[in-house]
Amino acid sequence: MHAAEFNKTALAGLGSILFVILLIAFSNLVFAPNRPAVPGYALPTGETAAAPAAAAAPAPEEPLPVLLAKADAKKGAQDAKVCTTCHNFDKGGAAKVGPDLWGVVGRPIASVAGFAYSDSLKAMGGDWTYEKLDHWIANPKGMASGTKMAFPGEKEPQKRADILAYLQTLSDSPVPFPTQASAK
Template sequence: MDSFEFNKIAGGVLATLMMTMLLGIFSGMVFGPHIPAKPGYELPSAPAQETATNAPEAPAEPLPVLLAKADPAKGQALAKACGACHNFEKGAGPKVGPPLYGVVGRKVASMDGFSYSDALKAKGGTWTMDEINKFITNPKADVAGTKMGFAGEQSPEKRADIIDYLHTLSDNPVPMPKP
């Protein structure tokens, strides 16, 4: 092969590489990615609480009154979301969270075989209906440092339904408070 043929082949290869590189630069300018000012995704958050400055806030119904109107069937349906982390069956072991069978009336952080957070161990006491109500309203506010990732249930009626359902999960249910 003479040098003229070699130069033609080398020139063709170099021209192809040069066109490929230029095509990549051109397509990068045309179809360039949008780089956000703040990296990551915006996660949904709780809606902002709008309070009326002139209107007085309606007094909240006490838990015994809400429990008198509560429906354990609705509570069972609402507690399906809790089933991702908790078991509800008698004798079932822990999942991500401890089993909830017999939780009403049980000592806080007392289930064998589950590693509770130090904050929940320090809380002490018993899971009364009032304590469960406070905890599921906002777990991180009630027990700062808890491992529980649940954001909380803001509706008092839904909390009462869930507590009424949890109340039924026991061999010896604790008596319901009188309204």
């Protein structure tokens, strides 16, 4: 076959393919297929009317015990990666910029021997409960204004709960989560 002839044949072939593509595109325009968001048939259920209303309402803030009950320690381990720039999570781990966090749940606040805590944190007193840790991770400066922990805070409640679930695993005798009854 001559090169010129081959080109003509190829062009004709391409042309017809293009034509079919255009035809499909055009028929889609004209007949505007009404594809449902969820594939399948919409079966009448009593719930369909109620669902959008529920979704539109702002999600009420869930109490910590509820968030902890559905927390995922594996996700928490991922989310806690940002902490590892300053904290060790290992048993007997050395202090970095911040103290080692093994067994921090239930431990007296500012109690790692040899770590130079800020006066602000030392003045707080008491033990680290899940509630206190939740507030701390949300906004360290809000709890101890003079803290040395330069962390802006994790604003998402479920992420904090996941991190707390991960902190729970860093212990020889993990502290149980508070229940809703005990939290009140």
